[in-house]
Amino acid sequence: MFKPLIHTFTMLMLVLALPVAAAERMVLQLKWEHEFQFAGYYAALWQGYYKEAGLEVTLRSAFAEDGQYTDPQAALIQGSADFAIGGLDILAGRDKGHALVILAPIFQKTPGAIVTLANTKLRSLRDLAGLRIAVNRDDYITREFQALLGSRQSRLTPPQLVDEPLTLDTLLNGRADALLTYGVSAQEAAYERGLAIRRLNIADAERVFYGDTLYTHQRVIDRSPDAVQRFVQASLRGWEYAMQHRDEMAAKISSLPRYQVHYASAEHYNAAFARQ
Incomplete structure (x- = not known):
């Protein structure tokens, strides 16, 4: 009468002994x-x-x-x-x-954004005319921005892209008028320093890029x-x-x-x- 139990126990031990994938x-x-x-x-x-x-x-x-x-x-x-x-x-x-x-x-939507100090007008892409925008030319956000400007080439005066650090100090020191960066990161940096900024999200200008x-x-x-x-x-x-x-x-x-x-x-x- 114990054979079924012994058999079950034996089978269980065999299963446990099998290698786990x-x-x-x-x-x-x-x-x-x-x-x-x-x-x-x-x-x-x-x-x-x-x-x-x-x-x-x-x-x-x-x-x-x-x-x-x-x-x-x-x-x-x-x-x-x-x-x-x-x-x-x-x-x-x-x-x-x-x-x-x-x-x-x-x-x-892309996380890229144009960021300026609060005293700079920034409501649309038209406001970028003549501005010096600090960019990281190796970042895909820059390529997205350039593609966006290219699609509006006949209607916009292109800004000047400059190779400066993407930090708020670049704006404060006058080395650029705007930053092309991650919007949420710039917003957090401004919050920590108690600095008022303006922000124009690329996705708000045109929802093209994932x-x-x-x-x-x-x-x-x-x-x-x-x-x-x-x-x-x-x-x-x-x-x-x-x-x-x-x-x-x-x-x-x-x-x-x-x-x-x-x-x-x-x-x-x-x-x-x-x-x-």
Whole structure:
């Protein structure tokens, strides 16, 4: 009468002795430091969505502790990352012959903005005529801005683009009249210094460009198409959670290290980002 029990116990031990399939390791290369901008991916990690999908995911900041910057697209092309976050630079990479594949547009508008001091008129693109705008020529936001100006070429007097640091000191010291930068970052820096600024979002001028977009390389899809699909699905679940729990996510993300740009209150910055 004990045979069934013994048999069940034996089968259980055999099952436990079987090797457990290892979770597939994936690296997502972020395009900036840890912040609410990537909240959905943190949520997918912290809520266990990646684990449920059989994935072991590393979310890698663009900046290391020593300040070294990792270009997301270069990391993807070279194979040190499986996924990356990009924008218009994805199309630029494809134009160069790289097999880059868009997986999911996450933000529906670009984060780029023109920022000036409060005493500078800034209501529309027409107000940029004759202004010296500080830009980072390697940033995709600059290429978005140039494309926008090109589409309005017959109606606008082009501004002058200058290579100056994208900081409020550049405006205060008169080295430029405006900055082309991330709007929320400039707003937070102005808040900390008690400085009044004006801000014209590129998306408010014309809703042409997506914001952050998740993408990969074709070789990653060829290697494991199912894992790519599971990663995307888990990430989208994470974004749903993040959007429904913004305050919780902003607070938790604020505990992550930053190595390049520091704010007096990381939580205030991330909360401001969450309200965008």
